[in-house]
Amino acid sequence: MNFAPTIEAVHHGALLSASEAGPAPKRLVVAYGFWIFLLSDIVMFAAFFAGYAVLVRATAGGPTGAELFDQTNVAIETACLLASSFTCGLMSLAANTRNRVRTYFFALVTFVLGAAILALEIREFGDMIAIGATPHRSAFLSAFFALVGCHGLHVAAGLVWLVVMMAQIATRGFRPAVERRLLCFSLFWHALDIIWVGLFTVVYLMGVSP
């Protein structure tokens, strides 16, 4: 991967300076702007992570992470999210070649896997609330529900966005505007996966290991 741009640059001549090259294509401007948004989203998650890390031992005599977390559940969620990130990549490849059937197929797989994560998260929350481990039981649980719930909200928003994108492809076809939104969607979905990596490590694995 790394050598490709270098050879490309040789092929086209060196990169022009911004003043010589003129305005950048819209696809690039939109994706870069969305990249900045994603980074700010990650900074927001960092604040939730910091809050969780500070409050993780503030259980106020209530249940601790080691007593509450089910590793099998987390492993299934992680597998679903990794697989959905992969199928999201395949979807953007199919969209690049404007292959409708494959785009729909991989979008459907991505949606099902995403919905599975959301369902598992909701079930986990439900089980915890049923045994009295609600967000107002302790500061640790408040921080836990805020952090994991915020990720869950992002997944839910991503699922809605994916449905909207498929409707747009169906009604408007592969227009440049639709393709730009698809690119932003795949950035969003992959970024969610990166946040989940931090989440399952910090919350679940560090929470259950002695």
Added chain:
Amino acid sequence: MTEAQYGRAPGDNSSDPVEAWEPSGLLVYTIGLLLAVLLTTTSFWVANTSLLWAPGIALGLAVLAIAQMGVHLVFFLHITTGPDNTNNVLALAFGVLIVFLVIAGSLWIMADLNEMMPPAELMDLHMQH
């Protein structure tokens, strides 16, 4: 398209016919998936094994997580060190700096605060129980 003159959008896997011989998109995603699965399985193993030195496990998990985030950035988000990716990498570097300051700063300040607090019997306000 002469997008190379402007740089590359984050997440854009080039479909430029000029570079048809570069590793195909499918291959890149597959390698990314395999590495991610490998790192995730190692993380779960590290958290559950009794073979490793217990105090080092948290650090090991952090290293594995950061490595996996790197794999995701390179293979799924297509962030590279190439000259057409400078803007994306600079924005990412700034984001990482802020994330580091927020997390490390909070942990440092709050640990310090807990240390300064009077013992729990006198004042039941601190966060370590």
